[in-house]
Amino acid sequence: xxxxxxxxxxxxxxxxxxxxxxxxxxxxxxxxxxxxxxxxxxxxxxxxxxxxxxxxxxxxxxxxxxxxxxxxxxxxxxxxxxxxxxxxxxxxxxxxxxxxxxxxxxxx
Amino acid sequence: xxxxxxxxxxxxxxxxxxxxxxxxxxxxxxxxxxxxxxxxxxxxxxxxxxxxxxxxxxxxxxxxxxxxxxxxxxxxxxxxxxxxxxxxxxxxxxxxxxxxxxxxxxxxxxxxxxxxxxxxxxxx
Numbered sequence: 001x002x003x004x005x006x007x008x009x010x011x012x013x014x015x016x017x018x019x020x021x022x023x024x025x026x027x028x029x030x031x032x033x034x035x036x037x038x039x040x041x042x043x044x045x046x047x048x049x050x051x052x053x054x055x056x057x058x059x060x061x062x063x064x065x066x067x068x069x070x071x072x073x074x075x076x077x078x079x080x081x082x083x084x085x086x087x088x089x090x091x092x093x094x095x096x097x098x099x100x101x102x103x104x105x106x107x108x
Numbered sequence: 109x110x111x112x113x114x115x116x117x118x119x120x121x122x123x124x125x126x127x128x129x130x131x132x133x134x135x136x137x138x139x140x141x142x143x144x145x146x147x148x149x150x151x152x153x154x155x156x157x158x159x160x161x162x163x164x165x166x167x168x169x170x171x172x173x174x175x176x177x178x179x180x181x182x183x184x185x186x187x188x189x190x191x192x193x194x195x196x197x198x199x200x201x202x203x204x205x206x207x208x209x210x211x212x213x214x215x216x217x218x219x220x221x222x223x224x225x226x227x228x229x230x231x232x
Binding site: 029030031035048054084086088095097098101 | 143145152153154155157158166167168169170202206207208211214215216217218219220222223224225
């Protein structure tokens with residue numbers, strides 16, 4: 001089955017840039033989405049089609065992809081951005097959605 | 109603004125069947141790919157499957173033999189059944205609205221509206 005791999009945790013200082021990576025075989029040939037989940041809340045879509053932001057998502061969130069990886073970048077990270085982040089893609093070979101294991105972003 | 113709300117039993121016994129319903133309000137269930145996702149306690153998200161408004165379904169290969177997704181368009185609802193439950197099925201179950209298609213040679217699928225989730229505990 002297709003797997004997406006994320007680092008378990010990323011730490012960043014307020015105002016700095018956070019980069020969260022997601023890797024998978026030929027991920028650059030798929031559209032990656034990113035979700036933010038705060039404790040006790042439902043996930044929220046923050047990036048889709050690899051780099052597009054839904055309305056209402058701050059401009060400091062951006063996405064990119066290349067080769068076998070995708071990256072969620074949060075510029076000027078704020079304490080409110082502290083959350084778990086999940087990447088997700090569609091695997092055509094199994095016709096199934098796949099989530100990465102999630103990355104806990106700590107802003108300290 | 110479309111809203112989704114899950115409903116169903118919070119406690120089910122091992123070996124039994126879980127039945128959950130998601131009610132879609134302030135929007136039509138026509139179009140889109142109506143999806144189920146779950147999250148075991150302290151763990152990550154797991155995709156369960158979806159049903160399109162035209163009736164096509166796709167499921168997680170690991171769960172396919174135990175999962176049924178259906179839709180009742182007249183009630184603006186879609187449902188999930190999971191049979192042969194074990195403790196490993198204990199999780200928060202979310203319903204979500206999915207967008208699926210192909211764009212510039214690649215398939216896309218993302219979930220743009222989520223329900224609040226419902227906790228299901230499998231225990232005798």
